[in-house]
Amino acid sequence: MKKVKVIEVGASIFEENEKIAEENRLLLSKANTFAVNIMGSPGSGKTSLLEKTISELKDRFSFAVIEGDIKGSLDAERVAKLDIPVIQINTGGACHLDAFMVKKGLESLPLKDIDIIFVENVGNLVCPAEFEIGTSFNIVVSSIPEGEDKPLKYPLMFKIADICILNKIDLLSHTAFDLDAFKKHLKDISSSQFIPLSVKTGEGFSLWIEALSESAFRQLTVPQETISVEWKGRVVIVGMGDRMKADDGAGSIIAEKLTKVVKRKDVKVIDAGNSIENYFGVIERFKPDTIVVIDAVDFGGEPGEIRTLEYEELQELTTSTHSFSLHLLLHHIHNQTGANCIVIGVQPKDLILSDKVSQQVKEAIQKLTEIITYELCR
Ligand SMILES: Nc1nc2c(ncn2[C@@H]2O[C@H](COP(=O)(O)OP(=O)(O)OP(=O)(O)O)[C@@H](O)[C@H]2O)c(=O)[nH]1
Numbered sequence: 001m002k003k004v005k006v007i008e009v010g011a012s013i014f015e016e017n018e019k020i021a022e023e024n025r026l027l028l029s030k031a032n033t034f035a036v037n038i039m040g041s042p043g044s045g046k047t048s049l050l051e052k053t054i055s056e057l058k059d060r061f062s063f064a065v066i067e068g069d070i071k072g073s074l075d076a077e078r079v080a081k082l083d084i085p086v087i088q089i090n091t092g093g094a095c096h097l098d099a100f101m102v103k104k105g106l107e108s109l110p111l112k113d114i115d116i117i118f119v120e121n122v123g124n125l126v127c128p129a130e131f132e133i134g135t136s137f138n139i140v141v142s143s144i145p146e147g148e149d150k151p152l153k154y155p156l157m158f159k160i161a162d163i164c165i166l167n168k169i170d171l172l173s174h175t176a177f178d179l180d181a182f183k184k185h186l187k188d189i190s191s192s193q194f195i196p197l198s199v200k201t202g203e204g205f206s207l208w209i210e211a212l213s214e215s216a217f218r219q220l221t222v223p224q225e226t227i228s229v230e231w232k233g234r235v236v237i238v239g240m241g242d243r244m245k246a247d248d249g250a251g252s253i254i255a256e257k258l259t260k261v262v263k264r265k266d267v268k269v270i271d272a273g274n275s276i277e278n279y280f281g282v283i284e285r286f287k288p289d290t291i292v293v294i295d296a297v298d299f300g301g302e303p304g305e306i307r308t309l310e311y312e313e314l315q316e317l318t319t320s321t322h323s324f325s326l327h328l329l330l331h332h333i334h335n336q337t338g339a340n341c342i343v344i345g346v347q348p349k350d351l352i353l354s355d356k357v358s359q360q361v362k363e364a365i366q367k368l369t370e371i372i373t374y375e376l377c378r
């Protein structure tokens with residue numbers, strides 16, 4: 001019997017796509033442009049959302065749009081009326097945009113003059129979620145007529161979304177749509193921010209404008225402070241801490257935020273929670289030159305104070321709540337990898353049993369996320 005030869009095309013397609021998505025990311029960060037991938041079912045209101053958003057924010061940001069459609073240029077023509085640069089990409093049958101197509105679009109735009117670029121992906125809840133295109137923010141636009149079960153049926157799309165917009169809430173009273181069920185399905189699979197709104201009536205729209213502006217400002221603003229870390233060679237960032245012990249979870253929260261924005265191949269971000277020892281193998285295999293551990297460390301400072309420490313300095317300090325010695329663990333990792341080990345400590349205020357972080361540490365989390373994002377993505 002003849003043997004069947006199997007060629008894994010899928011894996012190499014994804015790999016190649018990732019590589020180009022990475023190039024897009026670099027291109028965008030060099031130009032200091034905030035790129036947003038708008039996804040959702042056909043007709044959920046993606047173009048309508050863009051039209052209204054750009055009209056409302058035109059005085060605060062400069063915009064460009066890349067429209068992805070299988071055929072035609074109807075959406076591009078609509079958006080072009082707003083007098084901004086618009087590129088139409090026809091996928092010629094493909095159900096999603098890929099990184100190469102978006103690269104072509106980016107190359108023909110004056111990126112340096114653009115603050116926010118929206119990429120409206122092909123209307124589809126499956127494929128666009130599987131193909132990275134190099135944007136740093138994902139939006140899924142769902143809508144009332146589609147029904148409340150969409151997060152259940154298309155979990156990946158809702159999982160990767162930073163914001164989930166539920167559009168057409170003006171139609172709520174005309175349908176049997178179960179809003180609570182939608183919210184629950186979404187929460188079960190995704191940590192995305194949920195914004196119900198109506199592009200038509202404007203209800204709920206200000207919350208979306210606020211969330212978008214805040215995220216754009218965060219990425220576009222150069223932080224006022226820096227931290228003394230030399231990000232040399234291949235970098236592993238490990239965020240640690242117990243999120244059920246108030247401020248102790250700071251490192252873990254920062255790692256989660258960074259995984260969404262830092263997407264470089266030579267940087268690995270790990271949210272290790274309370275068990276860094278489980279990640280030794282992952283860290284070693286990555287062959288890092290620099291390891292940065294972010295953790296709540298009681299160094300006797302003001303709550304929320306940030307301090308950079310050589311790992312050896314930890315010997316003299318007590319790390320808040322961990323039952324193990326972080327110093328010994330880092331000593332071990334340093335011996336195994338030869339990497340330079342740095343600890344960024346955040347002084348905790350509260351270490352009680354609670355999932356609420358104190359205001360001071362919240363601000364430190366925000367500040368550190370901004371600084372590290374800027375240093376690694378500019
Ligand atoms: N009732 C109601 N209709 C809306 C709302 N937003 C958009 N629509 C309508 O929904 C239809 C589709 O809107 P589009 O913005 O073209 O949707 P889209 O997601 O860009 O569609 P594709 O690009 O084809 O995937 C249009 O007829 C809009 O007028 C809304 O908030 N309420």
Ligand SMILES: [Mg+2]
Nearest residue numbers: 046047075120
């Ligand atoms: Mg559209």
